[in-house]
Amino acid sequence: MVSVTVELRNVEGTRAALGWAGGHTIVVDRPQGRAGGQGLGFNGAQLLGLAIGGCFCNDLHFVAAEMGVELTKISISVRVELESDLSFTKAATVTVSCETSDGSDPQPVIAEAKARCMVHNSLRRGVPVTVEAVA
Incomplete structure (x- = not known):
């Protein structure tokens, strides 16, 4: 099994958090x-929208490379619709x-990326989330 761990800590003097994985950070x-x-x-x-779109963008590149197709331009927009109380994404x-x-049809690349996208597949299938408090 492969796993990835990210860390988050509060930013002193604010109520924001700094998150990181390896050498990459986000506020x-x-x-x-x-x-x-x-x-x-x-x-x-x-962040959810960025995870959905970012993962799909990465998978487009992976699939295109495997198919021997060079993508020259990618544009992705993600619309996230929330319940009115903001407690979950609808x-x-x-x-x-x-x-x-080469001007070829990119639809086969898009279709395969859609089938493989880890974030999309995880959300569709439902990912159990456990919250454990530690002292």
């Missing part, structure tokens, strides 16, 4: 004025456009 916060948020970073819905829609260097 997580709430919108300005919401529960002490200062809008210093991405909120949960934005739906997410990914809109993708890409072009190949």
